[in-house]
Amino acid sequence: MNKITLDLSNALSSSIGNENGITENELNDFEEKIRNVLIRVREERAQGKLAFMDLPCASTKEIEDTAEKVLQNEFEDFIVFGIGGSSLGTRGLKEALIHPEWNLLPHKKRNGYPRVFILENIDPYSFSAVLETIDIKKSIFNVVSKSGKTAETISQFLIVKDLLEKAAGNDWKKHIVITTDSLSGPLRKIAREEKISALSVPQGVGGRFSVLSSVGLFPAAMMGIDIKRLLKGAVGMDALCSGEKLDENIASALCAFYFITYKKGKQITVLMPYSDRLLGFGLWFRQLWAESLGKRKNSRESEGPTPVVALGATDQHSQLQLYLQGPDDKSITFIELEDYESEIEIPRSFEHNDFSYLPGNRLEDLIRAELSATRTVLTTNGRANATIRLSRISPDTVGGIIYLYEVVTTLMGYLLDINPFDQPAVEEGKKITREILEGKESPESKEKLAIECVLG
């Protein structure tokens, strides 16, 4: 059974005291406040203004047909070009739902699916390294950009198109699947004119809310992930995200945790999954949270909790000291698994008192005990924390938690009275980038204080 549980016990004043903890009164006030937001969401959704909420019920036929057709060509490598919202969701799905060492598995163990490379950045060194590694004649590229003109993605596309043309002549087109706006933008135009396979980003769905559309689902299908179940999980979650009462609405309840602690000065939102497989999900959350909520309200006021992703148990050895004894400016959300799907046990050897407590336990018991211990010390130190428990990592629970955070982010934006769907600040930088590349001088001023260290 696929199940997601939210536990807010360690955020309540009865656990961590009145200063940090959420009181009964605060919860009641919040329930009052969120009521209008939930009405607004319901209305906007009915008007088709919250298109991301329609994705879980959309047909996946075109996506699956395209993947099936492409997979028949038995490409050895599948490469995604996309940045930000065009890749982070895909990366989250990949890390959660396929083998952690996928690209090292022999073809057969991948059930015939290709190796997968997600190229976000334009660091020429690592880009060249991937090009060296793959056989371009046996590769299929998914070029993902909603606007169809993202500089990084277009540059990658132009480089590879050139290489493909040299290697395969006019057949280069068979090595490309474009994912872009259904109507407008340069990539759509190219797809139409050159008759290249193309999928659509549904109208009204912004990049960081698009993972459950063709943006994330086509790559997922190319890795053999059951995309119908991903959506099914989101649908199941949706049913628990509209009730008026906090204890019937998991999105409202999670939002209560974030909103109330933020107002109490927790400017940093730490998400700490105890699973390597959810690190990619964390990075997806990091964009969703930062870009949706980091906004200027007026000339004096800004909003925006800073998202931080920590990985349990690893980051107990890196960040926990700060979380426990540093400034009390963080809320912490653990993601816990009920089942790690591994029976690996710690065997007995070298009788030594310092680790006699380990043998006989499973590795899973150790990571679970560490989470429990970390949660305990945070709570006894009065640090607000919440836990999201997944029965296990499956397409259903991953689809469910993705959708949950999309709704929570929307609610949070509305409560903070900002628009969670735009990103007005990043346009200026794009303009300057363009001007520099067109040969205008960089607008940067001369160095005023610089120290040089020659290392020989």
Add this chain to the structure above:
Amino acid sequence: MNKITLDLSNALSSSIGNENGITENELNDFEEKIRNVLIRVREERAQGKLAFMDLPCASTKEIEDTAEKVLQNEFEDFIVFGIGGSSLGTRGLKEALIHPEWNLLPHKKRNGYPRVFILENIDPYSFSAVLETIDIKKSIFNVVSKSGKTAETISQFLIVKDLLEKAAGNDWKKHIVITTDSLSGPLRKIAREEKISALSVPQGVGGRFSVLSSVGLFPAAMMGIDIKRLLKGAVGMDALCSGEKLDENIASALCAFYFITYKKGKQITVLMPYSDRLLGFGLWFRQLWAESLGKRKNSRESEGPTPVVALGATDQHSQLQLYLQGPDDKSITFIELEDYESEIEIPRSFEHNDFSYLPGNRLEDLIRAELSATRTVLTTNGRANATIRLSRISPDTVGGIIYLYEVVTTLMGYLLDINPFDQPAVEEGKKITREILEGKESPESKEKLAIECVLG
């Protein structure tokens, strides 16, 4: 030539105004304040109390001999077991200094060096996945734990020791190299009794300051990294880290940026390298900064800037909106490369006005223009930022920047009047973990507020 330049121009009041910017007076005050700290550092160093500062001049003979001996056995896979300070530095060196797709390269292109796996976490799913991927009979394991009793690392060791014994009998010992305290701890005892190859973590060097000791250097040598040049870079940097004047001491100058902006309310320290290869270095920094500086001073006061690692240009599409328009609580440090060591050019194709500015430029020009544009908009928005410029990524510059941050962290700790070398808060959690695994009931209290979502 290997060179590191620090540019603080965009942090000065003459660039970003008096409220956020650092004024002449503040710099003078800081120079005054840091003077005593530099004297303290010089004295403690002379007394042998800052052992990490002696590492760059230490002999590498034992490390190199051990690596050479092990490499003669032509193992196919090299696996590092270690967590926190026992692995993050190694990961930083690996990502910076070997091929980004190392494990996918054919043996010959790796110049005969083994594939590399760094296993920090104890997530049983990903741990099993690596065990599935390697051939244990052709694998060499480096077990790294200064105390010799780290639960995660010991568990990994016990599991693999058992598997090796089953596969190779008494020869299991030839598959292990232990790195631990030179005198004490269970791993040292085991190494002695079982006659297993063992390297020493020098006395007085804490985990997060140990990358330039056997902890990081042995794995580096196992990947063919020139460890002598790493240390040479650190030595070169050391020469620029003791002067009294800010413009003669790159560590003091960088510390001035962090200390003054922190005191002006920049609670979040963003490190943003524009290079995929420096992401691992960023994660190493993240531990160094958080664990060294996140401390309780007394019952009311805490210190600790929260480190955040962002990756350019990728995170312009994820975090930049928040950095530009969110709360002004961050200082941002860019790491820039003068040379990306790739000539890859963006070719002309599909005449389209929306991206006509790209062709003819190298990919390197694009990433550089994006950095310049991002820095410009942050500066015009009054956001304090600094830039560290590396001539290129080489063992020398990587050794140099590692050492630079170790010194800066030390100075920062002394200025904040805390001990940057301890981590008192994390012991309690270890105790509870042990108790849970020994069968005591978890100390966690009953759920007070939990919402369950069954997804079917």
